[in-house]
Amino acid sequence: MRMLLTGNQAAAYGARLARPQVIAAYPITPQSPIYEKLSEWDGKGILGARMMRVESEHSAMAACIAASLTGVRTFTATASQGLALMHEMLHYASGMRVPIVMVNVNRSLAAPWSFWSDQTDSLAQRDTGWLQFYVADNQEALDTVIQAYSISETVLLPSMVVLEAFYTSHFSEPVEVPDQEMVDAFLPAFEPEFFLNPQKPATFCQTVTQSQYAEFKLSRQTAMENALEAVEAVNKKFKEHFGRQYHLLNCYHNDDAEIVLVTAGTIGSTARVVIDELRAAGKKVGLVRIRLFRPFPKTALIDSLRHTKKIAVIDRNISPGQEGVFSEELKSVLFSRIQDIPVFSFVLGLGGSNVSPGHIKKVIEITTHMKDAPLNPIANLEDDNAIRIKQQ
Amino acid sequence: MQSELNNSNYIHPGHMACAGCGEVLGIKLVLQAAGKNTIGVVVPSCIGIIIGPFPFATFKIPVFHSAFETAASSAAGISNALLVKEDKETVVIAFAGDGGTTDIGFQSLSGAADRNENIIYCCFDNEAYMNTGIQSSSSTPYRAWTMTTPLGKTLKKKNMLEIMGAHQIPYAASACPCFSDDLRKKISEAKNIKGMKYIHILSPCPTGWRYPENQTPNIGRLAVETNFFPLYEIREGKKYKITYQSKGFPVGDYLLRQRRFEHLTQEDLEMIQNEVNKNWEELKRKHARK
Numbered sequence: 021m022r023m024l025l026t027g028n029q030a031a032a033y034g035a036r037l038a039r040p041q042v043i044a045a046y047p048i049t050p051q052s053p054i055y056e057k058l059s060e061w062d063g064k065g066i067l068g069a070r071m072m073r074v075e076s077e078h079s080a081m082a083a084c085i086a087a088s089l090t091g092v093r094t095f096t097a098t099a100s101q102g103l104a105l106m107h108e109m110l111h112y113a114s115g116m117r118v119p120i121v122m123v124n125v126n127r128s129l130a131a132p133w134s135f136w137s138d139q140t141d142s143l144a145q146r147d148t149g150w151l152q153f154y155v156a157d158n159q160e161a162l163d164t165v166i167q168a169y170s171i172s173e174t175v176l177l178p179s180m181v182v183l184e185a186f187y188t189s190h191f192s193e194p195v196e197v198p199d200q201e202m203v204d205a206f207l208p209a210f211e212p213e214f215f216l217n218p219q220k221p222a223t224f225c226q227t228v229t230q231s232q233y234a235e236f237k238l239s240r241q242t243a244m245e246n247a248l249e250a251v252e253a254v255n256k257k258f259k260e261h262f263g264r265q266y267h268l269l270n271c272y273h274n275d276d277a278e279i280v281l282v283t284a285g286t287i288g289s290t291a292r293v294v295i296d297e298l299r300a301a302g303k304k305v306g307l308v309r310i311r312l313f314r315p316f317p318k319t320a321l322i323d324s325l326r327h328t329k330k331i332a333v334i335d336r337n338i339s340p341g342q343e344g345v346f347s348e349e350l351k352s353v354l355f356s357r358i359q360d361i362p363v364f365s366f367v368l369g370l371g372g373s374n375v376s377p378g379h380i381k382k383v384i385e386i387t388t389h390m391k392d393a394p395l396n397p398i399a400n401l402e403d404d405n406a407i408r409i410k411q412q
Numbered sequence: 413m414q415s416e417l418n419n420s421n422y423i424h425p426g427h428m429a430c431a432g433c434g435e436v437l438g439i440k441l442v443l444q445a446a447g448k449n450t451i452g453v454v455v456p457s458c459i460g461i462i463i464g465p466f467p468f469a470t471f472k473i474p475v476f477h478s479a480f481e482t483a484a485s486s487a488a489g490i491s492n493a494l495l496v497k498e499d500k501e502t503v504v505i506a507f508a509g510d511g512g513t514t515d516i517g518f519q520s521l522s523g524a525a526d527r528n529e530n531i532i533y534c535c536f537d538n539e540a541y542m543n544t545g546i547q548s549s550s551s552t553p554y555r556a557w558t559m560t561t562p563l564g565k566t567l568k569k570k571n572m573l574e575i576m577g578a579h580q581i582p583y584a585a586s587a588c589p590c591f592s593d594d595l596r597k598k599i600s601e602a603k604n605i606k607g608m609k610y611i612h613i614l615s616p617c618p619t620g621w622r623y624p625e626n627q628t629p630n631i632g633r634l635a636v637e638t639n640f641f642p643l644y645e646i647r648e649g650k651k652y653k654i655t656y657q658s659k660g661f662p663v664g665d666y667l668l669r670q671r672r673f674e675h676l677t678q679e680d681l682e683m684i685q686n687e688v689n690k691n692w693e694e695l696k697r698k699h700a701r702k
Contacts, residue, residue, distance in 0.1 A: 041496040042489065070492045075523030079485035082478060082520065086453065086489030089476055092496050112479055216474040216490060218449045218502055225477040226466040 025195040027188035030158040031097070031123045031181065032057035033195075034165030036067060037203040038121070041092035041210075044072040044083040049135050050189045051099040051125045069095070077102035081109035081120075088118035089224060091215035093169065096120070099185065100127035100141045107145065110178075114149025114240060116225060119172030119179070119210070121165060122150075126285070126336075127185040128371045136372020137185040139285065139337035143313070143345040149240055151179040151247055152313040154284040156270070158193040163264060166198075170207055170254045175247045177240070184336075185372060187286040198262060206261040244315045251312055268317035270309035271324050273299060277306030279387050280325055283334040284310045284346055287368075287375050291334075294380040305384055310346060318353045325354070330362055332387040334380070335397070336369040343367065343397040362393040368401070420444050427470040428461045432625025434616035434632055435536045436462055438589035439507065442534055442613075445599035448473065450503045451494075453487040455517065456480045457509030458543045459536060481516040483508035484524035487531040495530070503532065503603055510537040510551035514570045521610075525579040528607040532599065535572060535610070538617035546620045554687075555680050557672040558620070564675055568687075573612045573646070580649030581608040587643060588614045590632025594643055594655055601645075614641045622671030634666035639692040644699070652698035663688050 025033065032054045035043070045055040061067040074080045077098050084094040098106065103124050113120055128138035142152060153168065155161045161183055168179035183189050216224065228236065251268060259265035272292055274280050281291050288309030298305045308324050310317070325331060331354075335344020342348055347365035354361060364387045369375040382401045422443035429436035435458055443450065452475040454460055460477055464470045478486035487506035494502050508517055513535040521533060540558045541547040548558040550570040557564055576584045582605045587595040595613065602609035616632045618625040635641040636656060640663055643656040663685050667673040676684075 042492050044489065070496050072488065072492055073527070074485060074488075075519060075526070079482065079488075079520045079523055082482035082485040083489030083492070086476060086478065086482075086486040087493040090451070090490045090493035090497070092493040108479055109482070216451045216476060218451060218474060221469075221472055221474045223463055223469040223471060223475045223477070226464065226469075227460070228466045232466060 021197050023195055023197050024192050025158055025197070026053065026190050026192050027158045027161045027183045028053040028125070028190065029057055030162040030195045031165055031183060033197050034162040035095045035121070035123070036061060037198065037200060038095070038166050038169045038207055039093065039204075040069045040095035042072065042084065042087035043069045043095045044074050044080040044087070045096055046074055046077050046080050046098070046102060048077070048099050048102040050127060050185045051097045051102070051123070053189070054097040054123060077105045078109060081106045081113065084120045085109060085113050085116055085118050088120055089116060089216050091210070091212050091217075093210040094120050095122070097123040097125070099125040100129055103141050103145060104129060107148070110145055110148035110150060113178045115236070117176040117240070117243070119169070119176055121168045121172060121179050121181065123165065123181050123183060125183045125185055125189045134371045135185065137187050137286075137336060137369070138371050139182075139335070139345070142180060142182050143337050145180070146314060146345070149177060149244070150314060151177055152182060153179065154182045154311060154313060155188065156286055156289045156309060158188060158191070158195050159264070160266060161188060162195055162197065163258065163262070163266065166203060166207060167254050167258055167266070170257070171247065171250050173210055174250045174254070175243045177243055177247060182285070184285050202261060206258065247315050248317060266311060268312045268320045269324055270311055272307040274306030274308055274324050275327070276304060278304040278329045279332060279384055280306045280308055280328040281332050281334065281380070281384065282308045282310065282325075282346065282350060284313065285336065287334050287336060290375060290377060291380050294377045294384070297377070298381070298384065303384070313346075316349055316353065321350060321353055322357050325361065326358055328361060330364065330387050332364045332366060332383050334366045334368050334375065334383060336375070338367050338370065338397070347397065364390065364393045365397040367397040367399045420447070422448065422472040423470050424472065428464055429458065430619045430625070432618040432628045433458070434589050434628045435459065435538055437628070438536055438595065438613045438615050441589055441592050441595045442505065442599050443471070443473065445596040446503050446505055446532070446603060449501045450505055451490055452476070453478055453483055453490065453504070453506045455483045455508050455512045456543065457507075457512050457536070458538065459507045459509065461543055480512055482520055483512055483517050484529070484531070484533055485520040487533065488524045488527070488529040491530045504530070506531055506533045508533070508535055509541075509543065510535060510539060511541045511549040514551045514572050515549055522579065525576060525581050525608045525610070528581065530606055530608070532602045532609045532611065535612045536615045537612060538615040538620060539569070540620050542617055542620045554684065555673065555676055557675065573610070576610040576612075577646035577649050579608070581610060582606070583645065583647055584610040585645040585655070586612045586614070586641065588632045588636055588641065590616070590629050591636060591643060591656060598645070598655075620672070623669055627669065631666070631669060634661065634669070637661045638663045638666040639688050640666050642692060642695055644695060652695065652701065654695060654699045
């Protein structure tokens with residue numbers, strides 16, 4: 021059924037259609053509408069899951085981990101401070117290899133207080149062993165939640181589906197909501213091989229030796245590496261069932277482009293408009309929107325960027341003292357295969373400040389005219405003087 | 413019932429507890445009363461060590477060793493999953509220490525109590541962070557020596573049982589492994605009550621309390637007989653019942669057998685005695701209340 025939904029509502033529909041059995045949640049702006057929608061369905065008796073209205077995000081994740089280890093499908097949603105509070109348990113979830121699916125709505129982290137879009141909250145969790153999907157619209161939000169269960173339950177790693185505060189979370193778009201039967205046909209029930217079971221007692225998560233620890237962590241790395249294949253396989257299966265498909269990267273006119281813009285999330289949607297405009301004016305520009313951040317799609321990135329002359333990365337996040345995380349990660353991948361494409365790093369849109377088509381055009385303009393990429397990120401497009409200094 | 417309980421044992425020999433450990437005795441008794449249809453949650457504490465390093469296992473029931481502050485939220489996650497699976501038989505027990513309960517796990521415990529989660533939460537109180545090497549917790553008694561209160565603690569012990577009672581949960585009780593029948597009876601009772609159950613179990617610790625390891629049964633008994641740690645129940649936050657009538661020995665009989673209290677002055681002893689008397693009188697009043 022086609023419905024007009026916000027990204028939060030679309031994500032909630034995706035969650036409900038995936039038939040989680042235990043949901044543990046705690047309110048936080050701008051995620052709360054997901055929790056509220058699920059509660060509304062719970063009140064009507066059509067949710068089909070047990071709702072735990074816990075006293076913190078930390079407990080939400082702890083409860084999801086324990087419920088998942090008891091052999092049931094779980095869901096939670098959070099944002100910003102809530103995700104930061106969960107940090108300890110995020111490591112725990114992937115270490116226990118539980119396929120939890122969580123929606124995180126990107127929101128700026130205090131201090132100072134702010135409530136708008138910023139990717140630093142989820143990117144700061146990059147080493148916790150979760151798959152991370154950055155979606156650009158509401159349909160993708162719904163579909164990715166459903167896909168994430170299939171992928172996570174295949175590789176036994178948790179997945180984070182990332183929306184953006186107020187851009188995706190609160191904007192309404194027409195969304196195709198699939199029938200329950202269609203989703204059931206795509207996503208079978210969760211039946212883990214090992215779970216807490218008095219008929220078959222086992223101790224979960226014991227103390228290990230140094231070498232055992234290394235073995236556990238390296239097996240998780242292998243699972244992460246294998247997840248790339250699982251994501252593609254699930255994409256393919258999803259297309260067969262629903263007719264829509266998503267890839268590791270969302271590429272647009274990148275094959276013959278002299279400058280490729282690399283970004284993630286909603287900036288990618290705005291950029292498409294700019295690319296169309298610049299192409300019409302005869303400029304060879306392209307776009308690569310990174311959809312899957314963990315595992316990092318290294319081969320796909322190298323393949324999609326190897327023929328370009330320059331790369332501009334727009335990050336709505338910053339690792340203080342370094343640069344934007346997508347830019348940093350991209351450089352590390354390119355360094356091992358292609359060293360002669362300069363990567364221009366732009367940090368824009370922090371705290372939800374607008375990244376307009378005009379800004380993106382300026383990014384392309386700066387990248388066109390600047391010879392060498394500065395070591396530090398370009399963060400102020402208005403200040404030509406600052407850009408010149410960085411160039412020197 | 414007694415003989416049936418005595419024949420069951422859900423922990424393997426060769427576990428990792430110190431010699432003379434009161435806590436592992438408590439765990440054994442809890443599991444005996446709970447039976448084999450039990451899932452346990454363990455969090456960092458002495459229990460986290462006792463369950464054994466990979467690939468050895470001390471418990472004969474399934475156990476999840478979760479994060480420090482999540483005993484209650486993890487146990488609640490399991491009990492909710494069991495509800496979904498329509499499993500009405502399996503009992504979920506959280507095993508936490510006093511630090512994991514009265515300090516770092518307090519928030520998640522209060523949340524679980526508020527939601528009346530269907531779990532039995534056992535706090536094994538050895539009155540300090542013993543697993544990390546005897547550091548003071550909010551459950552360490554007044555004047556007790558620890559590695560972080562080298563001159564004796566200047567603050568009083570947090571009264572966790574009363575705090576849990578104030579949550580108006582169906583069942584809260586104190587227990588001690590040195591009163592084994594009383595402890596097992598309380599677990600059996602808790603098993604048959606739906607909702608949140610909290611059992612605060614005093615766990616004498618020769619390593620941290622500084623007494624000879626063969627004295628654990630005496631130390632635990634004296635804690636109760638001096639009214640330093642009375643055995644009682646609170647139902648729905650209101651109905652109190654003293655489950656063991658103590659002999660009312662002077663507190664010095666209990667405290668001065670432990671080197672953690674060897675620096676106590678006469679004045680300290682009198683002060684502690686007054687406090688214990690006051691608390692005992694109040695408890696008797698609550699017990700008598702209809």
